[in-house]
Amino acid sequence: MAHLSEQEIVRRQNLQKIIDLGIKPYPPELFPVNTHAATIKAGFQPDQKNFQDVVIAGRMMSNRVMGKASFAEIQDSSGRIQVYISRDEICPGEDKTLYDQVFKHLLDLGDFIGVKGYTFLTKTGEITIHVKELVLLSKSLRPLPVVKVDADGVVHDAFTDPEQRYRQRYVDMVVNPDVRRVFELRSRMYTSMREYLNAKGYLEVETPVLQPLYGGAAARPFVTHHNTLDMKLYLRIANELYLKRLIVGGFDGVYEFSKDFRNEGMSRFHNPEFTQIELYVAYKDYEWMMSLVEEMLEKVAIDLHGKTEVQVGEHVIEFKRPWKRYTMFEAIEHFTGIDISQMDEAQLRATARQLHIHLDANIGKGKIIDEIFGEKCEAQLIQPTFITDYPVEMSPLAKKHRTVPGLVERFEAICNGKEISNAFSELNDPIDQRERFEDQLDLGKRGDEEAMMLDEDFLRALEYGMPPTSGLGIGMDRLAMIMTNSNSIQDVIFFPQMKAEK
RNA sequence: GACAGCGUAGCUCAGCCGGUAGAGCAACGGUCUUUUAAGCCGUGGGUCCUGGGUUCGAAUCCCAGCGCUGUCACCA
DSSP, X not given: OOOOOHHHHHHHHHHHHHHHTTOOSSOOSOOOOOOOHHHHHHHOOGGGTOSOSEEEEEEEEEEEEETTEEEEEEXXXXXXXXXXXXXXXXXXXXXXXXXXXXXXXXXXXXXXXXXXXXXXXXXXXXXXXXXXXXXXXXOOOSOOOOOEEOTTOOEESOOOOHHHHHHTHHHHHHHOHHHHHHHHHHHHHHHHHHHHHHHTTOEEOOOOSEEXXXXXXXXXXXXXXXXXXXXXXXXXXXXXXXXXHHHHTTOSEEEEEEEXXXXXXXXXXXXXXXEEEEEEEETOOHHXXXXXXXXXXXXXXXHHHSSSEEEETTEEEEOOSOOEEEEHHHHHHHHHSOOOTTXXXXXXXXXXXXXXXXXXXXXXXXXXXXXXXXHHTGGGOOSOEEEEEEEGGGOTTBOBOSSSTTEEEEEEEEETTXXXXXXXXXXXXXXXXXXXXXXXXXHHHTTOTTOOOOOHHHHHHHHHOOOOEEEEEEEHHHHHHHHTTOSSGGGSSSSOOOOOOO
């Protein structure tokens, strides 16, 4: 046992005194909660005498004792409500121990209590529960940060230290109710997308997290080992190649909310484990998929906020269809005034230099174009925008463009200056796919740590035949940041990755 | 990975021109006999992140380490 603070010692002493009084500090019986704080506050009508038989439970977050009468606040999952406790009401007989000892001295802020009583309005006009019965439901042995809001709504002593908030998210959520709201919105975002995709008849599936070969994206993986099989396994970086195998197997549409793992840098946009949704639909192309993305995310905005506009930082982002569409070349021309569509590698390098973009010497034409786009365009695209038609070198799993040589049928959706979605007309020509994998192997030999592996089983599946298919990935964490107006990925992940404590 | 900043009581912070610690809330005690009070009075509480160094003396200055944050780099 680590060193206990004064307050922790007091709480343990209080716990023992409660036990000595014959009161269970952690009673096993259910407590028959029948409403919530917010429900009462929203629905109480003093003249209609409703909410006269309420049973609520939660943490006691404040406690103002005035002799034989006290006011306390209970916080449940919906918010806080004041309760009024009078000594002779909760102790109708001679024995006043429950009030004088237990309530006044042995209960601490943060303890879970349950009350039964009726709702009324105090002289000062606050909706309050007049308590007839009070029980302890769970004793708290550690003091919570005390955050207070005064009459003017000013928050005092806010619990703001990011390290403590992320390491002890449970505390963060208890004292910062807006944090719970963020995660409730995130959950509704998933529900909204499931509803949309299920209504179209697509199947939610699960594919392996532990993979003997990793693929579907350009990234460095986490490596692990299976003891019984005595084999190296990778944590997936994407689930693309497995979902396409399911399309080969005959499903029309499959999707998966997939936790992926990439062994790379961390930032306010990157956590080592993150969530994507990937969707594959047979007999469709990327044009069709763009319409789906617009429609689905417009629905998400409406489901979360009741409208298509979402406030994100200083911007109002409008998810209403249709979104702007630029080809990558058009976007670069739009933001730099330079048409690079006909340039060779040397000309592209010169252009990049002219735009003050530093390039590694060994990168190829496609990567240079992507660098120019990333430096000069992406951050300026605040409203949802589709960027289409990417260089083939960067997209080894996408189908070659139907009319323009050197490009593939791919789009990314950019929003608030960041990619939130990536999609293609999927490459289903097994011979072309094998050549693309071989190009990746060459890149790997040249030292590209993110180059893809050649997946023979995936090629075998394609050789049996995959229908024309459109595939989509959406970064759920990035989308959640936008939909909840959060500045950091750590604010939309319950337990973001951190270094070990101590 | 690079650069910058931060780490003092349960929480939020002050002190940092070197003389071994303060405030508010929380805790404890008192006040408090019936719809308010972050009330009022009083008391306690700190390996000042860790380890070295300089110094008569270090929370304060120097070095190293650990952790966090921000920006950049890689990337979703």
